[in-house]
Amino acid sequence: MAGISLTSVTKSFGGNTVLHGVSLDIAAGEFVALVGPSGCGKTTLMRIVAGIEQASSGTLRIQGRDATSLRAGERDVAMVFQSYALYPHLTVAENIAVPLAMRRLNAWQRLPLLGGLMPGARATRRRIAGEVAAAAESLGLGALLDRRPAQLSGGQRQRVALARAMVRRPAAFLMDEPLSNLDASLRVQTRREIVAIHRRAGAATLYVTHDQSEALTMADRVAVMQGGRILQVAPPREIYADPADLRVATFIGSPRINLLPGEAGRDGLVRVGDRLIGLRCAARGPLTLGIRPEAFVLAAEGLPARAEAVEFLGESVLLHTRHEASGSPLVLRLPPEAAGRLPASGAALHLGFAPGAALLFDQDGARRRAEAVVAREPALV
Amino acid sequence: MSDLAIAAPHRRAAGTGEAMAAWALTLPAAIAYLLMLLLPTLATAALAFTDYELGLDGFRWIGLGNFAEMLEDRGFLQSLRNTLVYVGLVTPGSIIGALLLALAIEAGTRGRTLFRAVFFLPVVSLSVAMAAAWQYLLHPTIGPLNAALRVIGIEGPAWLSSSDTVLLSLAAIGIWENLGFNLVLFLAGLTAIPRELYAAAAVDGVPSAWERFRLVTWPLLGPTTLFVLTITMIRSVRVFDTVVVLTQGGPNKASQVLLYTLYEEGFTYFRIGYSAAITLVFLGIVLASMWLQTKVLDKRVHYA
Amino acid sequence: MPERTPLLRDLPRLLFLTAAGLLMLMPYIWMAAASLKPLDEIFRASLSLWPERFFAAENYGKVFERIPVGRYLWNGVVVCGGILAFQILFAVPAGYALAKLRFRGRELVFGAVMLGLLVPPHVPALPLYVAFSQMGLLNSYTALIAPFTISVFAIFLFRQFFKSLPDDLIHAARLDGMSEMAIVWRVVLPNAWPAATAFAIFSVVAHWNDLFWPLIIANGDSHATPALGVMFFRSAEAGDDFGALMAAAVIMTAPLVIAFLLAQRRFVEGIASTGLKG
Numbered sequence: 001m002a003g004i005s006l007t008s009v010t011k012s013f014g015g016n017t018v019l020h021g022v023s024l025d026i027a028a029g030e031f032v033a034l035v036g037p038s039g040c041g042k043t044t045l046m047r048i049v050a051g052i053e054q055a056s057s058g059t060l061r062i063q064g065r066d067a068t069s070l071r072a073g074e075r076d077v078a079m080v081f082q083s084y085a086l087y088p089h090l091t092v093a094e095n096i097a098v099p100l101a102m103r104r105l106n107a108w109q110r111l112p113l114l115g116g117l118m119p120g121a122r123a124t125r126r127r128i129a130g131e132v133a134a135a136a137e138s139l140g141l142g143a144l145l146d147r148r149p150a151q152l153s154g155g156q157r158q159r160v161a162l163a164r165a166m167v168r169r170p171a172a173f174l175m176d177e178p179l180s181n182l183d184a185s186l187r188v189q190t191r192r193e194i195v196a197i198h199r200r201a202g203a204a205t206l207y208v209t210h211d212q213s214e215a216l217t218m219a220d221r222v223a224v225m226q227g228g229r230i231l232q233v234a235p236p237r238e239i240y241a242d243p244a245d246l247r248v249a250t251f252i253g254s255p256r257i258n259l260l261p262g263e264a265g266r267d268g269l270v271r272v273g274d275r276l277i278g279l280r281c282a283a284r285g286p287l288t289l290g291i292r293p294e295a296f297v298l299a300a301e302g303l304p305a306r307a308e309a310v311e312f313l314g315e316s317v318l319l320h321t322r323h324e325a326s327g328s329p330l331v332l333r334l335p336p337e338a339a340g341r342l343p344a345s346g347a348a349l350h351l352g353f354a355p356g357a358a359l360l361f362d363q364d365g366a367r368r369r370a371e372a373v374v375a376r377e378p379a380l381v
Numbered sequence: 382m383s384d385l386a387i388a389a390p391h392r393r394a395a396g397t398g399e400a401m402a403a404w405a406l407t408l409p410a411a412i413a414y415l416l417m418l419l420l421p422t423l424a425t426a427a428l429a430f431t432d433y434e435l436g437l438d439g440f441r442w443i444g445l446g447n448f449a450e451m452l453e454d455r456g457f458l459q460s461l462r463n464t465l466v467y468v469g470l471v472t473p474g475s476i477i478g479a480l481l482l483a484l485a486i487e488a489g490t491r492g493r494t495l496f497r498a499v500f501f502l503p504v505v506s507l508s509v510a511m512a513a514a515w516q517y518l519l520h521p522t523i524g525p526l527n528a529a530l531r532v533i534g535i536e537g538p539a540w541l542s543s544s545d546t547v548l549l550s551l552a553a554i555g556i557w558e559n560l561g562f563n564l565v566l567f568l569a570g571l572t573a574i575p576r577e578l579y580a581a582a583a584v585d586g587v588p589s590a591w592e593r594f595r596l597v598t599w600p601l602l603g604p605t606t607l608f609v610l611t612i613t614m615i616r617s618v619r620v621f622d623t624v625v626v627l628t629q630g631g632p633n634k635a636s637q638v639l640l641y642t643l644y645e646e647g648f649t650y651f652r653i654g655y656s657a658a659i660t661l662v663f664l665g666i667v668l669a670s671m672w673l674q675t676k677v678l679d680k681r682v683h684y685a
Numbered sequence: 686m687p688e689r690t691p692l693l694r695d696l697p698r699l700l701f702l703t704a705a706g707l708l709m710l711m712p713y714i715w716m717a718a719a720s721l722k723p724l725d726e727i728f729r730a731s732l733s734l735w736p737e738r739f740f741a742a743e744n745y746g747k748v749f750e751r752i753p754v755g756r757y758l759w760n761g762v763v764v765c766g767g768i769l770a771f772q773i774l775f776a777v778p779a780g781y782a783l784a785k786l787r788f789r790g791r792e793l794v795f796g797a798v799m800l801g802l803l804v805p806p807h808v809p810a811l812p813l814y815v816a817f818s819q820m821g822l823l824n825s826y827t828a829l830i831a832p833f834t835i836s837v838f839a840i841f842l843f844r845q846f847f848k849s850l851p852d853d854l855i856h857a858a859r860l861d862g863m864s865e866m867a868i869v870w871r872v873v874l875p876n877a878w879p880a881a882t883a884f885a886i887f888s889v890v891a892h893w894n895d896l897f898w899p900l901i902i903a904n905g906d907s908h909a910t911p912a913l914g915v916m917f918f919r920s921a922e923a924g925d926d927f928g929a930l931m932a933a934a935v936i937m938t939a940p941l942v943i944a945f946l947l948a949q950r951r952f953v954e955g956i957a958s959t960g961l962k963g
């Protein structure tokens with residue numbers, strides 16, 4: 001059964017349509033990362049799932065139940081906000097307890113002093129305190145229960161927000177860029193913690209980020225969104241190696257995928273300039289070739305290019321070149337050992353790649369499949 | 382290092398120049414401060430222990446004599462009592478009213494500017510002129526309020542000339558005067574509450590508007606509320622204009638307030654010494670309300 | 686960012702606010718209505734707002750005839766303008782020095798400012814009155830303006846504002862060879878307009894409406910401010926002539942209210958942000 005299931009969800013603010021028919025299924029226990037450029041509607045989609053915002057049309061089901069018009073509190077979902085949204089006047093323990101208290105205590109039992117005198121309130125409060133302590137303990141917050149949010153570090157606040165979300169064991173977890181306020185090293189560590197929590201809790205998780213490496217490392221599947229539409233949902237490897245759309249191909253991967261203008265002739269053979277590259281496709285006419293930086297090699301034969309600059313990154317070297325014929329910039333990612341032997345700036349060189357590594361896109365950006373052919377002329381290797 | 386070695390002497394020279402300039406810039410303000418604020422205030426404190434009267438030659442130091450007289454002075458005691466009652470009515474009245482209205486304005490998008498302007502109007506209106514308008518509105522025979530009451534069969538009291546109602550009427554006017562000011566402060570406080578906290582509260586399952594108010598709005602409004610509380614107390618202790626225009630302390634001292642007593646003693650009867658002593662009491666009340674804010678309540682509304 | 690709710694759902698809120706707003710406006714409504722009515726209609730105490738016999742010309746005419754309205758308004762302008770000019774003249778340099786210059790005694794000066802913030806203007810009033818009367822300055826612009834030339838609140842406000850200006854702005858001006866005085870008026874003040882307008886509005890509203898000090902100092906038409914003008918008219922001329930009295934009230938209230946309606950946002954923000962000393 002799907003944990004979260006969105007069907008043709010649209011959202012407009014006034015006349016401005018922000019989501020154009022988004023459909024997305026997240027299985028129970030699955031971790032889906034939602035990536036996309038700023039302003040593409042990620043937060044809006046998440047707020048619709050949480051019930052903070054109402055969809056203009058479309059349906060939302062949570063654990064098979066129609067949740068489209070349920071109030072936020074009634075939808076068994078928890079959310080971690082980008083700013084954490086901790087209640088500043090409550091201690092860590094009180095913050096974590098809020099979702100439980102709101103659900104299990106009635107209005108009278110929640111009253112500050114009198115509440116304790118109401119029948120059943122004491123026992124419920126004790127149970128809540130136990131669960132809060134357990135949740136805090138599992139995130140290493142045991143010693144901080146009596147502090148206020150202002151007395152915590154960024155990472156600790158972030159964990160309190162996580163604890164507040166997980167304490168009630170929701171059917172679905174929503175996280176909106178939960179790591180964006182942390183420094184780099186803490187981010188990597190917390191990344192792992194979140195994955196571990198997800199494994200343990202097993203709730204359907206929607207995780208918004210605009211850091212693609214976060215998405216690729218953490219998620220079971222990655223959804224790429226742009227301009228209010230989901231372009232592709234697929235496992236990380238597939239999103240990277242087999243993108244369905246030029247926009248997905250350029251959004252994922254750093255440095256960006258190299259783009260070259262090409263053309264499929266009447267025979268279906270793909271050429272760059274006047275060179276055959278050993279691919280045949282069903283389409284005809286102009287195409288765009290996408291080649292990942294690591295798919296290029298320096299070769300004796302291949303696309304003629306000129307070296308421009310070298311960037312040493314430690315684990316690899318980037319060689320910036322320019323394609324002679326089209327003037328397109330082409331970047332190569334080479335092993336660090338290559339650093340010493342790289343051509344000087346301005347030197348002429350030839351770039352080779354395996355035909356299978358080239359991704360073809362038509363003029364609308366849609367992916368075109370191609371098959372490798374053994375050409376009369378030798379393929380560029 | 383060498384930079385430092387070079388910079389140090391240079392810096393000292395620049396430092397004295399800077400200090401000279403600073404004193405030159407502060408001097409006019411310092412002189413005015415001395416002449417118009419510090420010396421007169423100290424003089425007031427000194428005069429409070431004398432029997433100085435304007436027009437008589439010389440004065441005697443009488444120690445706490447003026448304060449002893451106050452304890453016997455029915456007019457003063459009455460004015461102290463009235464002032465406290467007035468503050469006790471105006472402060473909660475204008476704060477609760479302003480908070481309710483601010484919440485109502487903040488709850489939607491329509492009419493924000495219009496309503497804010499309407500409620501703020503009394504703050505910029507000439508209080509003496511508005512007091513005259515109130516005098517007409519509350520007039521026992523020709524006033525529209527009593528005319529309206531007559532329509533539903535009630536004979537309204539003489540609002541401003543009966544000792545039973547005069548203080549209440551003045552307090553109502555005081556609430557009317559202070560409401561808009563507090564409202565604007567509350568609106569600013571409400572806009573400063575992060576929207577995400579309300580979203581978090583919704584996701585956490587807060588069941589009603591009242592619970593949302595208790596969990597988010599009221600605690601986060603704490604510093605604003607405290608500020609508004611102090612400001613309103615200090616503003617209402619100073620009630621003067623309406624009393625001068627509408628009642629002059631009457632009837633039978635039922636609306637005698639502190640500043641009005643101070644004014645009468647000092648500037649009508651010219652009993653400067655006695656009036657200075659009343660001034661000190663007035664100052665004490667103002668300082669006490671400020672102290673209440675900074676020392677006692679402040680810690681309870683700041684969560685850092 | 687709440688979305689626009691449907692009008693129908695918004696209606697209870699709007700009705701509540703409208704009712705409260707009307708209640709708030711009652712004094713204005715009746716004041717304006719009465720200023721249009723003849724005395725006999727007012728004395729009938731009917732609840733109709735619109736006059737049966739239009740008497741505006743007579744009521745307003747009477748005000749202009751009996752009291753020097755122009756004189757009062759002019760006095761108000763002179764007093765408020767004078768006070769504001771001196772406050773800015775004294776407070777801006779001092780605020781700058783406290784914010785940006787290092788000198789021995791700065792803490793002392795700032796301490797004095799903070800102390801001054803605690804003292805309401807009524808406290809130094811008695812000795813000042815005695816002094817002015819000894820100097821024969823009662824009933825003069827000097828006496829009306831002088832006590833307010835120093836505003837510790839303005840110093841405090843400008844200091845806070847100047848502190849947030851980047852130091853480099855001032856360093857650059859010094860490198861350009863400006864004197865500190867030139868920096869204050871040509872670099873710092875032009876960058877402090879938001880604080881300056883906020884303070885100006887606050888100051889003008891406070892002193893236009895002030896009654897306490899003018900009541901002590903001015904004792905005739907020559908130096909009476911608008912607030913005093915209304916009082917004089919009421920006690921001397923108009924006793925129970927509410928039509929004319931309301932007309933006088935309308936005239937004296939109008940200048941600030943009109944200014945407020947024209948620059949509503951500035952007024953509200955100016956007064957709220959400087960509300961400290963109300």
Ligand SMILES: Nc1ncnc2c1ncn2[C@@H]1O[C@H](COP(=O)(O)OP(=O)(O)OP(=O)(O)O)[C@@H](O)[C@H]1O
Nearest residue numbers: 013018036037038039040041042043044045210686
């Ligand atoms: N309440 C609102 N009213 C009007 N427009 C809105 C509202 N909320 C969001 N938008 C608009 O919807 C679009 C999508 O916003 P959203 O916050 O979902 O982007 P996002 O993908 O989360 O971006 P980011 O990565 O910067 O957080 C933006 O153009 C934004 O201006």
Ligand SMILES: [Mg+2]
Nearest residue numbers: 042043044176
């Ligand atoms: Mg976002």
